[in-house]
Amino acid sequence: MRTRFWRLLILAAVAANGDLAAQPPEGSQLAPDENACVMCHGEKELWEGENLRLYMPADQFADDIHWQKGVNCHDCHGGDPTVFDPGDLHAAEDGFRELADVRKACGNCHKDQLTALRKGVHAKAGERDENDRGTPMDCGACHGANLHRVYPAKDSRSPVFSNKQVQTCGGCHEEDLQTYAKTVHGNGLFESGLMVTAVCSSCHGAHGIYYAADVRSTLHPANVAATCGKCHRFIEERLEASEHGRGSGPGRPAERAAPGGAGKRKPSCTDCHQSHEMLNPEELPFQLALSNRCGNCHPDLSSRYGMSLHGELTRLGYAPAAQCDDCHGAHDILPVSDPKSHLAAGKNRLATCRQCHLHAVRNFSSFDPHANYTDAQNYPFLHFAYSGMEGLFYFFFGFFIIHAFLWFLRSFIHTFQQGRHKTLVTDSFALVRFEAIHRVLYLILIVAFLGLTLSGLPLKYGGQSLARGLGGFDSTRIWHHFFAVLAIFGCAAHLVWGTTRITKLRKEGMGWKAILFGPDSPLPGARDFKDLFGMVRWFFGMGPKPGFERWTYWEKFDYWAAYLAAAVIGTSGLMLWFPNLFCTVLPGFALNVAKVIHSELAIMAASFLFIFHFFHTHVRPEKFPMDLSALTGLVSEEHLRKARPEYVERLEREGKLLEIRRTVPSRKRLRLIMLGGFLVFLAGCGLLVAILFANLGK
Template sequence: VNALADYSSSVHGMGLTAKGLTVSAVCTDCHTSHMELRMDDERSSVHPANVQKTCGTCHKGIYETYMQSDHAFRTDPKGTEYPTCVKCHTAHGISQVGQDKFMNEVTHQCGSCHEETAKTYMQTYHGKAYQLGYFESARCSDCHGAHNVLKSDNPASMTSEENLVATCGACHVGANKRFTGYLSHATHKDDPKLRGAYIFMTTLLLAVFTFFGIHLLMWLPRSVKERRKKKKEAPKETGNLYYKRFSRNQRITHIFVIISFILLAVTGMMLKFAHMDWAKYLSRFLGGVATAGVLHRIGAVITFGYFAFHIYNLVKEKRRKRLSMIKFIFGKDTLWFNMQDIKDFVATIKWFLGRGPRPNYGRWTYWEKFDYIAVFWGVAVIGFSGLVLWFPVFFTRFFPGWLINISQIIHSDEALLAVGFIFTIHFFNTHFRPEAFPMDTVIFTGYMPLEHFKHERPREYQEVKESGKLDQRVFEKEFSEERMRTIRFFGFMALIIGVLLIIAIVYTLLAGGVH
């Protein structure tokens, strides 16, 4: 330990040498002039029992506050080590409390004694933002006090029932009594409400990935055989004939889905895995937690916007077709599940196992319907829980504070499910399966080659042909190279970001870094 070097760069040393403040503490102020003794000598001015009084000769008000706190040094038959000034501020390398160095260390210093409590703090939004370098996030001292730390059953404590609203209100303007019901250090391990939410979300996540993971692994070898078979067959000449599969509104909506989802996924996973180095690098790349928070909320607003736009178009479509609500939702070409999907699923499993032909899929397959319905579920579940986290003071006017804890679990785990599913299962179903690799551009152009349409959607082709409307949906198209380059650039950027994020998540899971 180089005491001189530490002192020279400390707030005391810099005050003396850089600013000329002769009142700054020097060696003799702490160690005395002629009675210098080792720190473990009970007579020493820097002995744990005496050091706070030594510091108090300059910092009188802080000393008086500290001596009234539960941290005040005292002898304890249990051998409890009470924190002294040196424990938190160090002996020689004392930083200004507003400097990043001190801000970065202070919560870890509290955690050196309050280890389990510090772990739960790191799982909250405050703790995650703090780990990413956002030092304006609430720290231990913001809620419990810096020198006036008292147990919550003490009426004078900042966390007492009498003072908690004011303590929370220092950051959360308008905080109310229900807001203080937020369980600040609770986890799913020690609270039944949180445990229920955690078990439900974990079960849902495992069920979805197990089902569709098996589905993917069964599909892959069959897909490889299909690609080989297709290569051996002589290509049919159809000119530039394309079938119109998606409308302009549907294509625009999907572009907004992609943009908003990537914004939400990147910024959300960065916060969820804040303890990982890759998340810290990503935070710095994005401009910090505050900037990432703005981007996340922009993504949320876009999501609510395209969802409202889609509902509006559904209402228009229902009125145009003059269908009852039942027929509109459960009709033949609906995106809701019906009996045909069960038949298609059974036929698909037989095809995977080599016990039947490729199913004659119609307008929508069952896995596409799952994707679509999952968006409704996601917007409702992630959307509502996200709004609770965005506007906690408002929602706790009507709901108990522990709703914030429940919302954090649901928002975090449902987001992980959505990100993991879209960037693995959905990417495979749409782009990475051998028949479509490396990218299916139909969602961007709105059109698919007629022969490809006949193969992919034979039942729909037959139905449209028998209805006499095929000529109305088949067009001779030629897409410019510039347009296709733009589409591929946008699409591949989305694919690359998604794959990189999945790699980071898998690395985190394998490293045992899930908090």
């Protein structure tokens, strides 16, 4: 009875106000005590059981933006709140809507938003209809499922407020949510708590969201700069004044040009800053990937950059290495011919170089970071230097490959027929081949040579896993410089010894001709060519093996090839190590030549010396498994009498044979020396394999 009383009382009150006129769709502006919907649905006593869900007290709408703006129940649900009869109030002919249709009524007031939604990418993102066609996305999917409590977008409780909007959009776009969280914008929002950071609608828009290829999209190449410029205003102004903001730019001719462009579009923000993968430009991942991004439009320059010292350091993960923007600028890039360009010849270019190379001299700025040694037309001198080295390498490599192959076959047959010469046997006689100073310097140079090759590989092949596994540039640079100093010391010490030796011989009365071209001299002479032709005849069984003197032609070649290569590679390395010192007298382009020589010639020389030195020391049947003369300083007298009879005969004539005769050391010592030699041999083989695989992986 009590419920019935209240129901009649409320209906009577509604009837008393039955002369209210229908309200406009933008909001009827009815007061709560004039709204029959509120009067009934706001009274809890009227609703029981399953109908309790229809209980809607007025205070539930207090925070709702629509309620605050005067939008009442029938503005969305339809019907006439001024009639007494509940049937008439909910009559379909009076516009009352079913619940499924209520959510479609937003467009009655928000016409522009609905139109934009139906034209955009969300036009078919809603539920499927009876024909399995997509329908426009429901407003509540973004603004909240409870449409009786819709908050303004600027209200922190709204699902489309800055920090919540990303989560709301991420409900469907899960992958984009994950990548956004790692971007500079996501970090600004989640880590720094910035209100000014870009969220989804900042870039994509709110209701009129289109694919980036659509000219209506805020992210179309023609519009993206203006979109980003809403926050980055001064960056947009700089970009517009730059080379990227002027005239045409990379792109397909069919693409619409950005404002001021013609024919082809200009590059814009998202060409460099990758939308949902937008990394912080100040952090290492962005910097290391920048040259590849620029290479999307400038493939030739990017390829040439990769060949440069800067590019190799970048591939190795060295952050301080100069990237495209370090030299050209970021958003204010201008042609090199423009006096305002960072790379304009003169003080601008020098100032740019000095950002990294603090004490760069004027000549240093003529270094070309995009020089291409394979381009004969634009870089003839650089191409000539590389081609000359390559030609010499392949000539001598081919010659000695054939020489080694023929020698191996002939020596194998000779050894099979006549047996091997005796090697070092404990307590037997041996002759001194190398003095103690020679053996010490030999070990120093071996360590330096292997160390330089190992520490140089990461820079030469910086983009490969092999290089990354050997450490970054910071560590390999220190080791490379250490081994370089060790090599310089070894070469300098040998030069000092040689000078001292010549001085001593001169004091003993020996003439220059005997010193330079005598049998003990390492300089090549006419006899070496005679011995070479004699060896070729022996290879084919056309004559006896030459009776060599102290130094053979291949030993002299090994010697001079190693030291000349060390001089050239070492000088070019010092130029790269101390560029300002050398650029006080040389143009900066000399550094380009030095880089090619140091990088390419080093690999060629290492490969050449490894292969042929190993052949002479380990592979020849008469020396297998190892020639110990350079490590012990001794060689079997029996072997030397058969391999170099003319040398031994001269020693006997001069009465010097007994002076250099020694007893072979103990077997234990020989084994230790051999073990050390094998370790060096294995290290060299490992480096040779590494070079081979690195070249195959280029």
